[in-house]
Amino acid sequence: MTAFREIDRVLDACDAFKRPDYLELPRDMVHVVPQISHAFYGTEVRSDPLALAEAVEEAAEWLESCERPLILAGVEIHRFGLQDELLELAETSQIPIAVTVLGKSVIRENHPLYIGLYKGAMGRQEITEFVEQSDCLLMLGTFMTDINLRIYSAQIDPAHCILATSEQLRIRHHHYQQVQLPDFLRALARRNPRPPQRPVPASLGTQMPPLELNPDAPIRVSRMFARLNHQLAEDTIVIADIGDALFGATELVIRGRTEFLSPAYYTSMGFAVPAALGAQMARRDARVVVICGDGAFQMTGQELSSIIRCDFDPIVIVLDNGSYGTEEKLHPGGWRFNQLHRWNYHQLPAIYGKGRGYLVRTEGEFDRALTEAWADRTQPSLLQVQIDPTDHSATLGRLAERLGNRV
Numbered sequence: 001m002t003a004f005r006e007i008d009r010v011l012d013a014c015d016a017f018k019r020p021d022y023l024e025l026p027r028d029m030v031h032v033v034p035q036i037s038h039a040f041y042g043t044e045v046r047s048d049p050l051a052l053a054e055a056v057e058e059a060a061e062w063l064e065s066c067e068r069p070l071i072l073a074g075v076e077i078h079r080f081g082l083q084d085e086l087l088e089l090a091e092t093s094q095i096p097i098a099v100t101v102l103g104k105s106v107i108r109e110n111h112p113l114y115i116g117l118y119k120g121a122m123g124r125q126e127i128t129e130f131v132e133q134s135d136c137l138l139m140l141g142t143f144m145t146d147i148n149l150r151i152y153s154a155q156i157d158p159a160h161c162i163l164a165t166s167e168q169l170r171i172r173h174h175h176y177q178q179v180q181l182p183d184f185l186r187a188l189a190r191r192n193p194r195p196p197q198r199p200v201p202a203s204l205g206t207q208m209p210p211l212e213l214n215p216d217a218p219i220r221v222s223r224m225f226a227r228l229n230h231q232l233a234e235d236t237i238v239i240a241d242i243g244d245a246l247f248g249a250t251e252l253v254i255r256g257r258t259e260f261l262s263p264a265y266y267t268s269m270g271f272a273v274p275a276a277l278g279a280q281m282a283r284r285d286a287r288v289v290v291i292c293g294d295g296a297f298q299m300t301g302q303e304l305s306s307i308i309r310c311d312f313d314p315i316v317i318v319l320d321n322g323s324y325g326t327e328e329k330l331h332p333g334g335w336r337f338n339q340l341h342r343w344n345y346h347q348l349p350a351i352y353g354k355g356r357g358y359l360v361r362t363e364g365e366f367d368r369a370l371t372e373a374w375a376d377r378t379q380p381s382l383l384q385v386q387i388d389p390t391d392h393s394a395t396l397g398r399l400a401e402r403l404g405n406r407v
Helices: 001-016 049-065 076-081 082-091 124-132 180-189 221-229 245-251 272-282 296-301 303-309 327-329 346-352 363-375 394-407
Strands: 069-072 098-099 114-117 134-140 161-164 169-171 174-176 236-240 288-292 313-320 356-360 383-387
Touching: 001 114, 001 394, 049 082, 049 134, 049 169, 049 174, 069 082, 069 124, 076 082, 082 180, 098 180, 114 124, 161 180, 161 272, 161 363, 221 313, 221 363, 236 245, 236 272, 245 288, 245 394, 272 288, 272 296, 288 296, 296 313, 303 346, 346 383, 356 363, 363 383
Parallel strands: 069 098, 069 134, 098 114, 134 161, 236 288, 288 313, 313 383, 356 383
Antiparallel strands: 161 169, 169 174
16 A cells, blocks of 8 residues: 555655645545554755855855845745744845735834835835846745736846745756755855845835824725724734735734735635634634635635634624625626625624624724724624725725736
8 A cells, every 4th residue: 555655745745845735535545554564754855065055155146246136035934934044134134125925924014124015916116116126136935926926017037036945946047956945045144145235215115104083984995904004913913815805904014923824816715714713723822813805704704613612712804895896896897796695794793602793884983893802802803894895905906907907
């Protein structure tokens, strides 16, 4: 039988690449005992020391000779636990840092070297230009997906890039084999390159203007996120589902590190509420805030029952506009397949037997509900935030406009 060896192979790959792996076990084989003894021999993946040394030296020399260096950090910095190494490299070399959507919060977003999210067609133009004008772009743990590539319109020249991931290391057009991402980042930080200083413009980085509430005004997406932004603390974990929940949440300023979770992939709709269960399993005392659309909640929101059974206390914010709002912006006029059946979400805690629900229609109601929910650590809180169907975040507006120009 090869099943045990195959299971080991899959688990080894999961550990090496820090990504989900899949095992399919036939039901009638679960209790089968192999006829031979089985021992686990883990495979240790090591970097070739000569290739590593050459790659680090080439990267350092290029960084020291360029004019506009920049680090673009991605999700693998999180997955491999390399946040400290990233900061060491950035702070000693004073290279500014941008992050991708999946990499959001790999560093605290009020750090002076942080310039913001490079998020493709959804992004602010000044951040996009700052990234794409770099003559040495050090991409660490960054996957170049359609979002990161601005719906495949990014002006990133491979000849200006150092790309280091768990799969490959490429410096310009030079490919290095058997060089692991953690080893490369740690060795480059020890090499301590001294590139030219690239000032961060005042228009980039953390921007969180003062907020003055208008209590009787209907709640809007941008105002809801602005109010939530002032509530976040260093130990807050924000979990954003797909759609305008994610697009609006990209404007939040995460004070801690690795405290923002989202799949950033549209076919993962319904991720957020089950993810809150996982996050609180891992960090029971954390203050977890879930942001999801009504369409996403209708897919997997029943996991609130499991959350209550485990005695957890997340705050779940449901953006209730009665439709798949992102689809409506990208494909206007398709109301029949974009429209949702309306639920009384705030009444669900009564069905589950625990938790408190809030119906929110104005800025004042959202402020009171968020304040009360934040102070309540005894049960989950569900905030049904009724949004005008025509309202949306500025990020979604930019995405719809720029994608519309292409298609």
